[in-house]
Every structure is written in structure tokens, then in C-alpha cells.
Amino acid sequence: MSDAHSDLVSDLVIVGAGIVGLAHAAEAVSRGLSVQIVERDAAAVGASVRNFGHACVTAQVGELRDLAESSREGWLAAASRAGFWAAEAGAVVVARASDEMGVLEEFAAAEGDAVELLSAEETARRLGRGAHEGDPIRGGALLTRDLRVDPRTVVAELAAHLESVGVRIHWRHCVTGIEPGVVRTNRGDVRGERIVVAVGHDLDHLFPGVADAHELRRCRLSMALVDAPSLSTDAAVLTATSMLRYDGMAQTSAAGEVRARLERERPELLDVGANVMFTRRPDGTVLVGDSHHYDLATPPFLDEDVADALLAEVARVVGGSLRVRQRWQGVYASSPSTPLVRETPMSGVDVVTVSTGVGMTLAFGLARATLARM
Ligand SMILES: Cc1cc2nc3c(=O)[nH]c(=O)nc-3n(C[C@H](O)[C@H](O)[C@H](O)COP(=O)(O)OP(=O)(O)OC[C@H]3O[C@@H](n4cnc5c(N)ncnc54)[C@H](O)[C@@H]3O)c2cc1C
Numbered sequence: 001m002s003d004a005h006s007d008l009v010s011d012l013v014i015v016g017a018g019i020v021g022l023a024h025a026a027e028a029v030s031r032g033l034s035v036q037i038v039e040r041d042a043a044a045v046g047a048s049v050r051n052f053g054h055a056c057v058t059a060q061v062g063e064l065r066d067l068a069e070s071s072r073e074g075w076l077a078a079a080s081r082a083g084f085w086a087a088e089a090g091a092v093v094v095a096r097a098s099d100e101m102g103v104l105e106e107f108a109a110a111e112g113d114a115v116e117l118l119s120a121e122e123t124a125r126r127l128g129r130g131a132h133e134g135d136p137i138r139g140g141a142l143l144t145r146d147l148r149v150d151p152r153t154v155v156a157e158l159a160a161h162l163e164s165v166g167v168r169i170h171w172r173h174c175v176t177g178i179e180p181g182v183v184r185t186n187r188g189d190v191r192g193e194r195i196v197v198a199v200g201h202d203l204d205h206l207f208p209g210v211a212d213a214h215e216l217r218r219c220r221l222s223m224a225l226v227d228a229p230s231l232s233t234d235a236a237v238l239t240a241t242s243m244l245r246y247d248g249m250a251q252t253s254a255a256g257e258v259r260a261r262l263e264r265e266r267p268e269l270l271d272v273g274a275n276v277m278f279t280r281r282p283d284g285t286v287l288v289g290d291s292h293h294y295d296l297a298t299p300p301f302l303d304e305d306v307a308d309a310l311l312a313e314v315a316r317v318v319g320g321s322l323r324v325r326q327r328w329q330g331v332y333a334s335s336p337s338t339p340l341v342r343e344t345p346m347s348g349v350d351v352v353t354v355s356t357g358v359g360m361t362l363a364f365g366l367a368r369a370t371l372a373r374m
Pocket of ligand 1: 015020043290
């Protein structure tokens with residue numbers, strides 16, 4: 001095997017050029033460290049380009065909220081340095097039943113200024129909907145701390161910016177093993193004083209013991225890109241099933257009523273683990289999802305019934321027809337016991353995997369925390 005890169009010893013080598021790896025690189029560069037990144041593909045094509053581009057800050061709780069707020073600062077600082085689109089647009093949660101409004105009222109009471117209750121008219125206006133289109137709206141809430149980025153472009157833009165400020169990214173280098181100070185790849189070794197492993201759901205390929213200790217699985221999600229001409233907001237749009245997934249809302253007492261009603265009225269959504277939400281990209285197309293299925297492997301087959309259930313629900317909220325332009329499957333790491341896997345399996349090597357679906361939200365906060373520990 002050639003040892004093409006081993007003459008250079010950086011302060012930090014990062015494995016993985018998804019958002020978690022790139023955020024670590026951006027934060028390291030801002031602290032004056034020299035950085036190399038090793039990525040197996042010719043461009044990032046993992047979870048970080050397949051998601052909604054929604055930094056869901058407001059509805060996190062506890063440590064994740066602190067990390068999300070720190071990440072929010074990191075996203076905005078990186079956007080201003082790298083010049084990518086990041087909108088302080090918040091998220092609109094749409095309530096179509098009184099129990100859903102109950103969740104939002106409890107959440108707003110607990111969160112103060114971070115959550116603004118919206119009238120039915122204001123919620124419909126933000127969606128660009130006429131009053132009589134789609135399901136009747138009871139009201140809504142604006143989660144003011146949330147951010148939006150465009151997942152299709154932001155990862156490549158951040159990578160290009162990092163390269164322009166001296167970060168060497170070794171594309172098409174598949175990491176086959178890691179030792180203290182050395183990353184072994186199929187195209188030679190890459191060396192650094194410290195190593196951060198940010199390979200998302202493929203952690204079991206490099207550190208199976210760490211992955212197994214946290215019972216890491218792959219969560220696969222059904223997604224679509226649609227035209228929805230009436231939608232004009234940059235805010236992420238969340239619905240009832242989202243209230244059951246994000247802790248800030250899921251921990252309210254009214255969330256139990258929402259779940260019980262959806263079990264009766266909309267079992268097809270709960271059966272596929274739906275979090276029905278959507279985000280508009282700067283070009284006007286809309287990212288729509290999602291469902292959740294958990295396994296060790298990821299069968300590639302997309303179930304049309306799942307897609308139909310999600311698209312029908314979005315159409316009821318948007319109040320217009322949707323034309324599907326693309327479909328894909330997203331995959332992220334999931335653990336039943338922890339939302340974050342942060343381990344030091346050997347001296348000078350930190351593993352950072354987000355093991356629930358909030359890696360876009362937390363990436364920069366996690367990077368700051370990792371670098372503060374070094
Ligand atoms: C459909 C979907 C919707 C989501 N929506 C949101 C959302 O709105 N908000 C939010 O906060 N989060 C969301 N998430 C979660 C979020 O996308 C992930 O948590 C996050 O992108 C994980 O980033 P990552 O860098 O760890 O992983 P990835 O983006 O998967 O990057 C890991 C990188 O490591 C590389 N790699 C792996 N193994 C090796 C190896 N051996 N050698 C070299 N390189 C390797 C891969 O090629 C890949 O580029 C969503 C996820 C999905 C799938």
C-alpha cells in the first residue's frame with residue numbers, strides 16, 4: 001500500500017465529510033488548528049444531504065437543547081464565513097385539532113419567548129393557504145430558535161469553503177482502520193495528532209464494539225421532493241406527528257391525547273413512525289417526509305404505501321396538490337439508549353455519532369464540545 005499522505009501530520013484528522021465531520025473541521029479551523037478530512041466517497045451523499053435542512057433547536061430539551069443553541073451560533077458563524085444560505089426562519093407547527101393546540105399552549109407556557117402561539121389565520125397565511133383549502137386549521141406556533149439550511153447544497157458549500165482555507169479533504173479514501181495518530185485508508189495513511197471519527201450510521205464498520213455497546217441500528221426514512229407552488233415560507237413546517245417526536249412537545253401532558261386520537265383516527269401514520277413535516281428549499285421545491293423503520297441493514301426498497309400516506313397528509317396541510325419530482329431513502333444512526341454516541345475508543349481518537357435524527361441540529365454544538373475537551 002502506498003503511504004502517499006503520511007509526510008503531513010495535522011493537528012486533527014476527521015473521518016467523514018458529512019455535516020458532523022465538516023462542523024468539527026470548521027470549528028477546529030476557527031481555533032487555528034490544521035485539519036485533514038478523509039471521506040470514502042467523491043462527495044458527501046450520506047444523511048447530511050438527504051434531510052430537511054432543519055435545525056430543530058426550540059423543541060430539544062436538557063443537554064440537547066444546550067448543544068442545539070451552541071450549534072445555532074456555530075451554523076450562523078459558518079454561514080457568514082462560507083457564504084451559504086442559513087435562515088433564522090423558525091418552524092411553524094400546525095394544529096388541526098384542539099388537543100394539538102393544547103400541546104402548543106403547554107409548550108409555549110414552558111418556553112416563553114422561544115415559542116409564539118399563532119392564530120388559525122396567521123398559521124394559514126404563513127403556509128400561503130386560503131382559509132378554505134385543505135384541513136381546517138385550529139392555530140399554530142412559531143418555534144423561533146429554529147434555523148433552516150438547504151441540505152442539497154450546504155454540505156458541498158461548507159466543504160469547498162474549508163478547502164479554500166487550507167483544509168485538505170481526501171475524497172475517495174475509504175478508511176479501513178484507525179490507530180492512535182494514524183488513519184489507514186485504501187489509498188494510503190493520513191496522520192494527525194488527534195482523530196475524530198464522524199461516520200454516522202457506519203460506525204459499526206470501524207468500531208463494532210462501540211456501535212454494539214449502544215445497540216446502534218440504521219433508521220431508514222422515506223422522503224420526496226415535490227412542487228408545492230402555494231407554499232412560500234422558509235420556516236420548517238411540522239404537524240401533529242412531529243409533536244410526538246420532539247421532546248419539548250412530546251413531554252407535554254396533552255401529547256398523550258394527541259397520540260391516543262391519532263391511534264384511532266390515523267393509524268396508517270403511526271404504523272410507519274411518521275413525522276409528517278416539510279421544508280421549502282430556496283429554489284421553491286419542497287422536501288417532504290418522513291417515516292421511520294429500524295434495522296441493522298437498510299433494504300433499498302421504498303414502499304409506495306408509506307410514501308402515499310406521507311404525501312396525502314402533507315397535501316391536507318398545504319391545501320393543494322403536490323407533484324413529486326424525486327424520491328429517496330435517507331438513513332441515520334439510531335440507538336435505543338442514547339441520542340449521542342461520544343466515546344474515546346483509543347488514545348487521541350474521539351467517535352462522534354448522533355444516534356437520533358437531529359445531527360443537522362446538533363453538529364456545530366457537538367463540534368464545539370469535542371474541541372473543548374481536547
Ligand atoms: C431523511 C432524513 C431527514 C433528517 N432530517 C433532519 C433534520 O431536519 N434535522 C436534523 O437535525 N437532522 C435530520 N436528520 C439527521 C441528520 O441528517 C443526521 O443526523 C446527520 O446528517 C448525520 O451527519 P453525519 O455527518 O454524522 O453522517 P453522514 O452525513 O452520513 O456522513 C458520514 C460520512 O462518513 C463517510 N464515511 C463512512 N464510513 C467511512 C469510511 N470507512 N471511510 C471514509 N468515510 C466514511 C460517509 O461516506 C459519509 O459521507 C435527518 C436524517 C435523514 C436521513
